[in-house]
Each structure stands twice: as structure tokens, then as C-alpha cells.
Amino acid sequence: MSLALSTLLFEWRRYLAAVIALALAGVLMLAVSAMFIGILQSFTATIDKSRAQIIILPANSSSLGGPGGGGGALPKRVVPLIYRHPEVVEVQDLPGDFGRFYGPGKTSPSMVNIMVIDTSPNGVTLPDDFTDDMRRAIEPPYNVGVDISAVNQLGVKLGDEATINGRTVRVALIMEGYANSQAPGVVMSRQTQRLMGTANDDAFGLLMVRIKNTSEKDAKRVAEELNALADGQYKAWTKEPLAAATVKDAMSEGLLAIILGFMSVIGFVIGVVITWQTLRGAILANIKEFASLRALGVSIGQLRGVVMELSFWVGILGIAASAVLMVGITFLAKSANIPMGFELGSSLQTAFLLLIISVMSGALTLGALKKGEPADLLK
Template sequence: MAAVIALAVAGLLVLAMSGMFMGMAKSFTATVDKSPAHVMILPPQAEGLFGNNSGQPRRLIPTIYQHPDVLEVQPLNGSWAFWSNFPKDGQPAKGDGVQVVVVDPVKGAVTLPTDFSDEVIAALQQPFTVVVDRSSLNKLGVKVGDKAKMNGRTVTVGAVVDGYPSMFNSQVFVSYQTGKLIYVVDEGQRVGPLVVKIKDPSKAKQVADELNAMSHGQYKAWTRDQLSKSSQKSMLKEGGISMMIGFAVLVGIFIGIVITWQTLQGAIMANIKEFASLRALGVSMGALRLIIMELSFWVGVAGLTMTVFLTSLVAFAAHSAAVPMDFPLFIVIPVTIGLMLIAILSGLFSLGVLKKSQPADLLR
């Protein structure tokens, strides 16, 4: 049990750290993941949504319409604004920078997330009305119906949405018209990511490939899923995040191997007379080694099972606290293989103890 717990803690450490950072990336890409658009257009050197602050020329929009399957192309407008609340009696004043997402509040619009209800859409259609994620209400010091200031203009919190938490700057949704009134809409010659709606969503991969062939190196087209996964992977390349996850992996490996190895050795030593009896009955050393390796394998299986259970508890607690977590397969599969390797290596390191199982010791 001690070996199983050691493996489970090692797996939980790595998965919890990775899941938290992947959840952060997932929260940043939520507006893309829940977009009705099927294809996204980014600069040609882009590896994801992050780190593309220079934007791309607005003149690209007409060229995207040249593809016969394209129905609508719009820039995904986003900007930053300074937020401050109007504190009531006993309420602290709160000021913070917020990330503003500009949407077109019309059902089916390519910039409008698919999970926005009719109530939210109706709220966005009102001038100087904004929508925030439920988890950001306390951070921003407001509730539905309250007024606040954005870039010095008074706005009203008309509704809340779920599924757009942010561990850093809160996301605030506004309509295009309200965005112009509070100075967050840039109508210059450069735009951010372009979202593209096509006639047949099942042909998204084909259309993206054809748009790339038409681009002449001016842009890069992605399907929605491709962009989401690539954005998560590009986040892992950030120096600080890579170092923290790498540290968690090293600590997890150390905990897993050392504690599991020592625990298995202790279990073997506690039963050394039984192993000696088996040798006296003619059981070969190779068969005894196989028993230890089989024991290590089942320790690995039990450790993985407990890892799943503990990670599920942590993910549930995080969800209850509106902390985003995500566990993509390119993280889960290596961790699973790594835990099994740790269990097997621990068994290999413990084989030397079998040399102490001498049949002659039974006569003492």
C-alpha cells in the first residue's frame, strides 16, 4: 500500500501541475473552442493563439472569401481595458485590467460563442452593457445589475456566463457597438485572428488545407481543434512554465522510484524466510525474480488506479472553485507510461535482496 500511495502521489503531482497550466491555456482559448467558426486564420509564423501581438493585415479578409466554401470572415477583436467598480457601503474598491472580447450579439454570428443564451445575447444588445464570467464577479467587485467603469466610461453588468474563468485578467464580453463607445475596438489596418464559417463543417480540414495552398505564405489556416491543441502545446514552451512542470516531473520521479523501491525492498525482507523456503523446495532464482517483477507490475496498476481517483478529486475541487484544469492525452499518456516504468524499475532495483534468501538460514 505504501508503494501504491507513493506512485499515486507522484502521478498526482505531475498531473495536477500540468492540468493547471493546460487549464489556463484552455481558458485562454475558450472563445475559440466555443466559436461557431470552423477555420481560424493566423499569421504564417504563428504556433498558436499566444505570442502573436503584431496581428495581420486587414486586407487578407477579402482574399479568404475567394474560397467557394467560405460563408463569413470576421476578425476576433480583443483588447485591454481598465476596470473599476463603484463600491457600496462596506465594499472595497477594486480596479484591475481586464481582457475585452468583442462579439456580434446576433444568434449564429461567427464571433459569438455558441453557449451564449438568449438572455446573454439580449443583454449584450443593450448599449454600455457587458457580460462577465460568474467566477470573476467577486474579483471585479460587482454582481449582475451593478455599474462599473471601463476606460472611464460607465457600463452595466447585464448578465453572467459560465466556462470562461481566468486565473489572470478577467474576460469581459461586449458588443461591437459598446466596444466602440468604450474605446476598445481597433479599426486600423491590422487585425487579430480571423474566424471563418464555412458551408460544410465536416470539410474544415480540407478547407484549411486549401486556404493554406492559396495563402502564398501570407497567413496560416487552422481548424478549430488544431489551433486549440497547438495553443496548449505552445504554452508548454514558455520558459517559466516548462521549468515548473519539469521540476514537478523530477520530484515525482524521485518520490516514485525511491519510495516504491524502498517499500518493495522492505516487503521482500519481511518475507525473506518465505522466499528462502521456496528456494529450499527447488524454486529457481529466476522464478522468484519473476514473482517480484509481477508484484511490481500490480503495484503500478494499483498506483495508476489511485492516481485516477486522486486526480479526479482534485479536478472536482478545482471545478467547484472555478479553477480551470485540463488533461490532454499528450500529457496523460506519457505520465501513465512513466508511472508503470517507475514501478518496474523499482522492482528491478529490489531484485538484489533475493540473494539474502538462503535456504541455510532456515536452520538457524
Template sequence: MSLALSTLIYEWRRYMAAVIALAVAGLLVLALVGMFMGIGKNFSATIDRSPAHIMILPPDSEGLGTSQPRRNIPLLFQHSEVVEATPFNVTWGQFTNFPEGEQKAVREGVQIYVVDPIPGAVTLPTDFPEDVILALQEPYSVILDVTSLNKLGVKVGDKAKINGRTVTVRATISGYPSLFNSMIFTSRQSAKLLGLVREGPRVGAILVKVSDPARTDTVAAELNVIGKGQFKAWTKPELSKRNQESMFKNSFISILLGFMLVVGVFIGVVITWQTLQGAILANIKEFASLRALGVSIGSLNLIIMELSFWVGVAGLGMTAILLVGVTALAGAMGLTMFYPLWSVITIAIMLLIISVLSGLLSLGVLKKSQPADLLR
């Protein structure tokens, strides 16, 4: 075991403030990234959990809530590997509850997803349990995420109105929260009764199943050739990734994350630097003893740099522990957290750079480690 690592282990109390500062700096940035990316995952939940292999959208669109000509459906079957192509309707509606007792009256805009409540249907999310599928088969029934109950002022079994027509909240699901407009799911038959779906010349996104899922990428590319620019075929991973990336095109989110990154770096550098300086000064006689034994100042500098590196590693470990706690807390509150690999790697490198930079700033303290001080 190296001298730097043993020093950190046996005198960990001296360096705990630096470790905590690094952990807080990393947690600050990662928690924000996780929250915003989690919101993005919520927006793309219907994409990620769809049984479709390919999604057909207008050439200039990247979202499911768009429309395109119905004539695109026959074009898709020109490809021999397309086995199913069904429109996926997404529409907007005005949700109004019937308040009871102390319930407040709610009038909210909601996003309505039309599904076919048949096991294996291309429009039915793969995580819908059997009881939810059965509930959707009842006329005028709707289901919503459990986190939207309070927001919409209803509970399971309550009646409400969508665009002035009465519906019944038959069941709830989880994993589809929304910080903005709540997601509501209903069957295609109920949507027709409610006037939400009409058989016209335009349809929503087209969900496609192929005979061999392993050839999804190839089939999508060949469908784009068949379409000749009339539509764009997306694989699920491509469309989900593009939806998440589009969030960071929002200038507000980019500015906020950039600001938090600067604040995190500043906090980490200043506190880590001052803590390392204080710890080195507390051990200045030990460093002076090493110089008296013939250890060069260059070797002592290397010890300090290695020590700062291990402080950074300890900070990474504490960041991971705190992040697990924050993620669990967010999950208990119905908030999805998602951490892309690039964000984890970037923050890990940032914390190590902060710790090493703090070590560089602390090297000047070693000038006070004069062997003559041992005689005082």
C-alpha cells in the same frame, strides 16, 4: 491467479505504502500538467467555442488579439465555399468599479472581446445561453465570467467604468476564468459606443464559416494559396493546439514541470524500493521454503518483478482515484483542469518503470532466503 498477484491481494497492507508513494508521485506531476494545460484551455476558450470553422490571422501570429489589413476579407470570398467572414475584435481596457460599503476599489486591466449578440453569429461563442445573448443586446452592457466578480469588485447589476465610460454588468457566464487579465464580453454596438471599435483599415482575426464543415482542412489549405503569404488560415483544432503548446515554450513552466518530475521519480523510487524490501524481508521464510522445494533463485526473481509490476498497476489505479478528486475540487474553485492523452500515457509508463526499477533494486534481499534458515 499468479503467486505474485495473490501475495499482493492477501498482504496488501505490507505494500500499501509503495502504492501510495507511486500514486502521490503520479498525482504530483499530472496535477501540475492538468493545471497548466487548463490555463491554456482557458486562453483558447474563445477559439474552441467559436462557431467559425477557420480563423484567419497574420502570417506570423498565433493569437486572436492581432491585427491585419481589412483588404484580406474580400480575398477570402474568392473561394466559393466561404459563406461568411467577419472580423473578431479583441482589445484591452481599464476596468474601474464603483465600490459600495466594504467593497474595495478596483482598477484592473481587462481583455475585451467584441461579439455580435445574434444567435448563430460567427463571433458569438456557442455556449452563450439565451439570457446572456439578450443581456448583451442592451446598450453599454457587459458580461464576465463568474469567477471574475470578486476580482473586479462587482456583482450582476452593478455599474462600472471601462476606459472612463460607464457600463453595466448584466450577466455572468462560466468556463472563461483567467488567472491574469479577466475576459469581458460586449456587443459590437456597445463597443462602438465605448470607443473600443473603430472602422479602420485594420481588423482583428477574421472568423470564417464554410458551406461544408467536412472540407474545412481542404478549404483552409486553399485559402492559404489564395492569400499568397498575406495571411494564414488556421482550423480551430490547429490553432487551439498551437496555443496550448506555446505554453510549454515558456522556460519557467518547463523548468517547474521538469523539477516536479524529478522529485516525483525520486519519491516514488525510494519509498517503493524500501517498502518492497521490507515486505520481502517479512516473507523471507516463505521464499526460503520455496527454495527448499526446488524453486530456483531465477524464478523467485521473476516473482518479485511481477509483484513490483502489480504494485505499479495498483498505484495507477489509486492515481486515477486521487486525480478525479483533485479535478472535482479544482472545478468547484473555478479552475479548469485538462489532461492531454500524451501526459496520461507518459505518467502511466513512468509509474510502471518506477515500480519495476524498485523491484530490481529489491532482488538482493532474496540472497537471505536460505533453506537452512528454516531450521533455526
């Protein structure tokens, strides 16, 4: 075991503040983006959980751009163009809308996110976590499902009647996994949407495509081939690249980018200052030990290496503590019906930044070693 690691293990109380500071800095940088990604994922839940392998958007769309698709609308004539590919099995649009929801006895409406799905067995837009009983529950006209997280907010329970956009509906399903902190999720069948008069058969926000072979490799290949046949009329995506593009576009927008950048800067500054001062205090507290090592012939360069390795291990512990805190925060957010989402790239970037903070703090601490002269041991 190296000197730096053994020092950290035996003197852990001296370095605990630095670990906590790094952990809090990581939470500060990651929590806001995780909450925003969770909000995005709540609006695209039916897309992510659909049984389609490919999503068709307008040709000028760079991402979903919202719950109804970005970049305008797809004309009806696009559908037969998609069927030209021999591996395409089914093409269906995925409508989505917002509505004014009145629960029993409510005098003020709640805005809800309306998700429209196929209720046919194994329908391409039927979420993959829907059981047959759930599918049948919303199959009758004017039957709707409500996420369990929105039950209290909307003031409804199973079997209640409510009003959406002036039409009476019945809450026939209480589901899980569709929490939305911005607009409670309500799911209905395509037939119910038509009866409510909000269906549009002439233009679509997006199309969901099922192919013969459902592997990710085949989906990417078919998407590329569909794009080659598109002639500028549409753009085919697979789920993973589309989700990544949607998050990237959303996070690059003005106000959000400023907020995330500000939180990252604040977290970085707080992490550097507190970690630097804590490491400096710990080194000064052990300055006689470092002076003893110099008296035994250990060079100042080697001692600097010990301090830098010490800061590295503090960074590793800070990353681990930050991960534990984020797990706890995610659990608390889930219990409060606040969706949280994480991107691997963003999480790795935050971990790398915490390590940089720790190493920088160690570099700023190196000057304290000059106070540990061997001659001071004679005083």
C-alpha cells in the same frame, strides 16, 4: 490468478505506501501542467467555443501566442482573400483586449480579460454555449457579461453599473464556464467595443471562418486549400491542431519548461525512492515464503519474475490512484474557480512514467531475494 497478483491482494497493506507514493508522484508531475493548460484555455475560451471551423492567423504564427493572436496582425485585405474559397460562408475578426475594471464603490481597478463577440443570432464568434437570452442580454450598448467566478473578485452583481477603461457599463449577464484565475473574463458585444473606442478595422489579430460543411474532415481539407491559396499572407488552422500548438509553444518557453521539468524530476525521484524502499521492505517481510518456494524447486529467475510482475501491478494501482486524486483536485480547483485542463498526450506520458518508476523500483528490489536462502529455514 498469478502468484504476484494474489500476494498483492492478500498483503495489500504492505504495498499501500508504494501505491500512495506513485499516486502523489503522478499528481506532482501532472497538476502544474494541468493548471497551466487551464489558464491557457481560459484565455482562448471564446475561440474554442466559437461557431467557426477555421482560424486564420498571420503567416509567421506558430500558435495563438496569447489572447490576441501571435505573430503580429492581419491586414484588412486578407478578408476578401479568404472569401475566394467557394466553401467559406462567413469571416469575422475576434477582437480581444485587457481593461481596467472598477466595480461599484471600488477605488482600485482589477485587470480584466475583455472578450468581444457577435450578438447576431448564430454569429460566427458567438460562443456555442450562449443561449438566445444570454445573447440578448449583452446586445444593448454598454451591457456586459461577467463570469460567475469573478463576481466577488470584481464586487459586482447582476444589474450593477461599473467602469471599464473610463466608460460606464452595466452588468447584464452572469455566465458560467469562463473562469480565469489570472484576469477575470468580461464579455461584450462588438457594438459596445466600437462605442468604447477600442475597435480596429484596419488590422486583425485573428479571423474566424465558417464553412458550409462543418465536419472536422471538411474543415481540415478547407484549411489546407486555404493555405495553398495564401501566398504567404496568412495561415489557416483548425481548432484542435491550433490548441495543441499553443500548449506546446507555451510549455517550451524558458521558465515554464524549467518549472515543469523540475517538478517531473522531483516526482520521479520521490516515486523511485519511496516505491523501491516499500517494495524492498515488503519482500524482506515475506522472505521466508520466498525461501520456501526456492526449497520447493522454484528457481531464482522465476522469483525475480514474480517480483517484477508485483511491481507492475503496484504501478497500475498507482496510476489508478493518481487518476482518482486528480479528479478530486480538479473538483476542488473548480470550486475555487481555478481552471484545469488536461491533454491526452501529457496524461498518457505521466501514466507511462509512473509505470517505469514502479518497474525500476522492482528491479532495484531484486537483490533482496538473495537473503531468502532455503537453508535459512533450518535456523
